[in-house]
Amino acid sequence: MSTIEIFEPALCCNTGVCGDDVDQVLVAFSADMDWVRSQGGDIARFNLASEPLAFAEREPVTAFLQVSGSEGLPLVLVDGVTAITGRYPDRTQLAKWAGLTEAPAAAAPAGIQMLGLTDTTDAGSCCAADNDNSTSCC
Numbered sequence: 001m002s003t004i005e006i007f008e009p010a011l012c013c014n015t016g017v018c019g020d021d022v023d024q025v026l027v028a029f030s031a032d033m034d035w036v037r038s039q040g041g042d043i044a045r046f047n048l049a050s051e052p053l054a055f056a057e058r059e060p061v062t063a064f065l066q067v068s069g070s071e072g073l074p075l076v077l078v079d080g081v082t083a084i085t086g087r088y089p090d091r092t093q094l095a096k097w098a099g100l101t102e103a104p105a106a107a108a109p110a111g112i113q114m115l116g117l118t119d120t121t122d123a124g125s126c127c128a129a130d131n132d133n134s135t136s137c138c
Helices: 024-038 052-056 059-068 091-098
Strands: 003-008 042-047 075-078 081-085
Touching: 003 091, 024 042, 024 091, 042 091, 052 059, 059 075, 059 081, 081 091
Parallel strands: 003 042
Antiparallel strands: 003 075, 075 081
16 A cells, blocks of 8 residues: 655635635635544655645655745655646546545535535634634634
8 A cells, every 4th residue: 555645725724624715625625634544544645834744755745845845836746756637636546546446526415415515604603813722723
């Protein structure tokens, strides 16, 4: 089984799935990562804002950042080899790299509709403007 490592740009919180404007790509990727883990896959995710040491300790990552800068992230390594840059892999790619035989489509369970609700006020945001850090992940 291969080791998959995802090195992400600086995000609001560890997953990027927070704040007022949630990126649906990150929501789908988080679900795909959870699925790979549930199948026994070896996958890790590193956020430049919260885990800069992980970037500094990996030679392929520091070399990539010297050439492309953080604008080129995310960077995906599979067993230390660059697999994808500039976008997140889909579930099928993750399953293949993890050595899993089948990757079911990432979809909501039957009868469940994904509403894509987001808080339009700072009251529920993890990145509230008051920066009191009481609920903030920023």
